[in-house]
Amino acid sequence: MVIRRDFKRRARRQKDLFFRLIETAEAIILVRDVEGRIILYNPYTERILGYPLSEMRGKDWFSTFVPEMEQARDARNVLPGAS
Numbered sequence: 054m055v056i057r058r059d060f061k062r063r064a065r066r067q068k069d070l071f072f073r074l075i076e077t078a079e080a081i082i083l084v085r086d087v088e089g090r091i092i093l094y095n096p097y098t099e100r101i102l103g104y105p106l107s108e109m110r111g112k113d114w115f116s117t118f119v120p121e122m123e124q125a126r127d128a129r130n131v132l133p134g135a136s
Contacts, residue, residue, distance in 0.1 A: 089113050 075095045084093040091109050
């Protein structure tokens, strides 16, 4: 029981640290699911993009943020399976 409790406490601390780092990083951090939909981004990314996460969650990041005229060129570099 003590080992499990210690493990849970350490895991919780690591998770808290991870989220504090994301929240305070002066870098663009955007997390998407396997289909390219936005799951999470940090406040810095929100400031740079100009859109709150609440409006962007679930949207396809590529078609939302890459200009249409550049999508065909960039798709093969950033989208899995694109050619």
